[in-house]
Amino acid sequence: xxxxxxxxxxxAFAARSLIVNRRNVFAVFEMLFWPGVSIFSVGLLTRFLxxxxxxxxxxxxxxxxxNTIQIAQLDLSYCLLYDVWSKSLRHEFMAPIRLGHLLGGxxxxxxxxxxxxxxxxxxxxxxxxxxxxxxxxxAALTVFxxxxxxxxxIIGILVLVLVLRxxxxxxxxxxxxxxxxxxxxxxxxxxxVLPPGIQELAKFIPLTYFLEYFRHFYGFPLLSPHPLxxxxxxxxxxxxxxxxxxxxxxxxxxxxxILLKLSE
Amino acid sequence: MPPAIVxxxxxxxxxxxxxxxxxEVLRQVDLRVPHGTIFGVLGPNGAGKTTLISILTTLxxxxxxTVSVLGxxxxxxAVRLRQRINLAASSAxxxxxxxVEENLRFYGRLYGLxxxxxxxxxxxxxxxxxxxxxxxxxxxxxxxxxxxxxxxxKTLINDPELLFLDEPTTxxxxxxxxxxxxxxxxxxxxxxxxxxxxxxxxxxAEMLCREVAxxxxxxxxATGTIPDLQARLRLGDRVWLSYKNGVPPLNFQDTPxxxxxxxxxxxxxxxxxxxxxxxxxxxxxxxxxxxEVPEVRVKEADLEELYHELTH
Numbered sequence: 001x002x003x004x005x006x007x008x009x010x011x012a013f014a015a016r017s018l019i020v021n022r023r024n025v026f027a028v029f030e031m032l033f034w035p036g037v038s039i040f041s042v043g044l045l046t047r048f049l050x051x052x053x054x055x056x057x058x059x060x061x062x063x064x065x066x067n068t069i070q071i072a073q074l075d076l077s078y079c080l081l082y083d084v085w086s087k088s089l090r091h092e093f094m095a096p097i098r099l100g101h102l103l104g105g106x107x108x109x110x111x112x113x114x115x116x117x118x119x120x121x122x123x124x125x126x127x128x129x130x131x132x133x134x135x136x137x138x139a140a141l142t143v144f145x146x147x148x149x150x151x152x153x154i155i156g157i158l159v160l161v162l163v164l165r166x167x168x169x170x171x172x173x174x175x176x177x178x179x180x181x182x183x184x185x186x187x188x189x190x191x192x193v194l195p196p197g198i199q200e201l202a203k204f205i206p207l208t209y210f211l212e213y214f215r216h217f218y219g220f221p222l223l224s225p226h227p228l229x230x231x232x233x234x235x236x237x238x239x240x241x242x243x244x245x246x247x248x249x250x251x252x253x254x255x256x257x258i259l260l261k262l263s264e
Numbered sequence: 265m266p267p268a269i270v271x272x273x274x275x276x277x278x279x280x281x282x283x284x285x286x287x288e289v290l291r292q293v294d295l296r297v298p299h300g301t302i303f304g305v306l307g308p309n310g311a312g313k314t315t316l317i318s319i320l321t322t323l324x325x326x327x328x329x330t331v332s333v334l335g336x337x338x339x340x341x342a343v344r345l346r347q348r349i350n351l352a353a354s355s356a357x358x359x360x361x362x363x364v365e366e367n368l369r370f371y372g373r374l375y376g377l378x379x380x381x382x383x384x385x386x387x388x389x390x391x392x393x394x395x396x397x398x399x400x401x402x403x404x405x406x407x408x409x410x411x412x413x414x415x416x417x418k419t420l421i422n423d424p425e426l427l428f429l430d431e432p433t434t435x436x437x438x439x440x441x442x443x444x445x446x447x448x449x450x451x452x453x454x455x456x457x458x459x460x461x462x463x464x465x466x467x468x469a470e471m472l473c474r475e476v477a478x479x480x481x482x483x484x485x486a487t488g489t490i491p492d493l494q495a496r497l498r499l500g501d502r503v504w505l506s507y508k509n510g511v512p513p514l515n516f517q518d519t520p521x522x523x524x525x526x527x528x529x530x531x532x533x534x535x536x537x538x539x540x541x542x543x544x545x546x547x548x549x550x551x552x553x554x555x556e557v558p559e560v561r562v563k564e565a566d567l568e569e570l571y572h573e574l575t576h
Contacts, residue, residue: 005376012373016362023361023402086403087357091418094321095374096346255325257278260318263357 009097013105017075020082021109030074031113035067035121042188043129057131057218062187064121064133065211068145069152070178072114076156079106080163081170083262090263093254099246103157110156111149118145136217143228147210150235154206155181157242164249167262181205186212191223206234266335268426268458269297269320274329276315276482289315291482293329297475302452302459304473306466311479313462317428320460321351334426347375350424354431356415360404364395364414367403368421375422389417392447409440416444420451427451429461433468441468448472466490466499466565494537494565498523501539501565505532505550505558512554519546532558539564 021027042063046056079102083089092102122133134141155178162170162177184194184201185208191199202208209224209231216222224230253259274293277286289312297303305313318324320333322342331338336345358367368389372382390396393413398406406414412435419427429448433441449472451457463469469476470490477487486493494500500523505511507530514532516525521542523535536542539562551557 002376004378008373008376008378012370015373016359016366016370019366020359020361082359086359088359090318090323090351090353091358091371092374094323094346094349094351095371096343096376097374098343101374251325254323257315257318257324259323260314263353 006101009101010104010108013079013102014108015105016082017079017106017109020078021075021113030071031117032120035071035117036124038063038067039121039124039128043125046129053130054219056129058190058215058220059188060125060129060131061133061211061215061218064118064125065148065207065214066178066182066187067121068114068118069148069155069182069207071117072110072149072152073156073159073178075106075110075113076103076153077159077163079103080160084163084167087263089259093259099243099250103153103160103243107153107156110152114149114152115145118148136214140214140217144210144214147206147213147228147231147235150232150239151181151207151210152178154235154238154242157239157246161242161246161249164246164253164258164262167258181207184208190220204234206231206238209234265299267296268299268301268334269295269303269460270330270332271295271316271320272330274316274319274331275327276312276319276324277327289482290319290326293479293482293484295477295484295487297458297460299458300452300456301474302448302461302472304469304476305460305462305479306464306469306476307462307479308464312482313479314430315482316479317351317430317460317462321349321428322346347422348424349426349428350419350422351428352412352415352419352430352432354434356408356411358403358411358414358418361402363400363402364406364410365390365399367414368417371418372421377421385421389420392420393417408435409437412436412440412444416447425458427457427459429459431462431464433463433465445471491537495523498535499565500535500537502563503534503536503539503543504561505534506530506561507532507556507558509556512556514550514554521546 039060042059043056046059051059080089083092125131125133136144159170159177184198185191185205186194186202191202191208194202209227212220212223213227213231272294274290274295275288276290277288279286293312293316295316305316307313315324319326319331320338322338322345325339333345334348338345362370365386368386369382372385377385390399393416395410395413395417398410403411403414412432416432419429432448433444436444445468448459448461452459461472473490475487475489476493477484478493479485486496488496510530511527511532514527516522516534521537523537525532525534536546543560543562547560
């Protein structure tokens with residue numbers, strides 16, 4: 001295996017994603033408009049409710065995380081949807097590539113865009129609502145961001161599974177899937193306010209632990225003894241499981257002729 | 265040299281629903297494609313041509329039988345095989361917002377090209393397919409012909425040893441179709457590239473293919489050279505000779521190029537292997553023997569229609 005060739009194949013997908021994002025005005029919308037609206041609306045709501053600064057920070061961390069994950073997973077989710085929409089799926093899957101090239105390239109752009117959204121929202125929340133996203137320090141920020149990107153990757157890969165299974169119909173899933181998970185992980189509220197049965201579900205979502213870890217730097221208590229261990233262990237486990245599921249779905253798609261149907 | 269493609273007892277079926285029985289699309293298909301040839305797979309819509317090509321190009325897994333493409337198994341050695349083959353489908357589809365050049369660069373990278381090699385290859389293909397003036401035009405703004413040219417340019421990005429062309433001239437204007445056929449012939453002649461193409465067009469197959477296989481309802485019903493196949497299946501151009509005063513005592517038994525003939529009260533119906541070559545001497549001979557000049561109607565061989573007539 002020639003490493004340069006492998007990296008070049010990953011770059012092919014990354015470069016393509018960058019071009020698509022550059023030419024698509026809605027991609028800029030996704031990165032600036034919605035995160036901006038989110039920070040404004042959530043921040044202003046906290047003012048209206050006259051929340052104390054600590055609670056405002058708690059809620060804003062949720063808003064920043066949601067938008068960062070949402071944007072980071074989109075590039076991954078869209079990397080096959082682009083081909084489904086343009087009916088070019090068969091060209092990719094008959095080229096000498098592996099899923100890793102596709103996921104690596106699109107994921108790289110997702111991380112880049114997610115990071116930019118995190119920075120933009122961080123600056124907005126500091127400027128408008130006196131929230132300091134850098135307080136936990138560089139190491140904690142890196143750990144938190146890595147955790148978020150792992151979660152984004154899991155969501156993105158699961159959307160790809162749906163795309164290869166249901167084609168165009170999976171389009172909605174690209175957004176809906178992440179909202180559902182984010183609802184359960186205590187994004188705008190502590191997990192303790194969720195109904196009892198649902199609270200148990202939150203324990204199986206790695207983002208719950210990453211949010212808990214990051215918020216404890218702002219004075220909120222740690223509810224689990226080792227949030228990073230649980231967060232990363234679950235993330236790696238789910239990432240491997242979702243990748244396995246994607247491989248199985250691709251195998252099934254080649255057997256059932258789905259790749260051809262999606263190229264027609 | 266072993267054949268480029270060997271398929272034996274190839275079977276594929278698709279299930280329309282969970283509880284519904286599978287529909288057999290390929291039934292015990294046997295195929296041998298020699299190296300360095302242009303081989304045509306002919307057949308009507310729904311015959312299984314695209315399914316067959318998809319299996320050979322690793323896009324689809326067969327249910328049964330054995331396949332070897334360039335000595336590799338398309339299921340087990342898929343990634344290695346993909347490096348050595350390429351495909352152009354009947355209608356060209358690429359990412360709408362990428363330009364001609366960007367699309368070629370994207371696929372070039374997927375096939376392992378980078379740096380100067382990638383640039384040189386892209387430039388070569390842009391020139392070869394006369395795409396240089398359109399290099400910065402996005403795919404969505406290209407005409408059908410230019411899209412098809414881009415699709416063909418992409419098929420050569422990895423210098424394949426075996427090329428699959430699924431109805432390559434569909435949607436092209438006659439001039440472009442002719443240009444493309446010439447290009448296919450040139451590629452085969454100059455580089456020894458093995459090409460498997462599917463087509464509805466008998467003329468195209470005749471012009472390009474050394475050998476063809478006829479696929480019908482998922483079965484190969486005949487394989488051979490075009491003249492062999494035409495003779496065996498009675499495929500050919502149809503000619504009607506109409507006489508106002510009744511048909512004279514014509515006899516086309518053993519006449520060269522006449523595949524079959526029937527005689528009515530006022531009309532003779534002939535099937536010729538190649539009307540453009542056979543008809544003129546035939547009419548000269550008839551007019552020498554009989555004074556009445558018949559009204560002549562010619563219909564070029566239509567594969568589906570003729571095949572339908574001959575097999576039902």
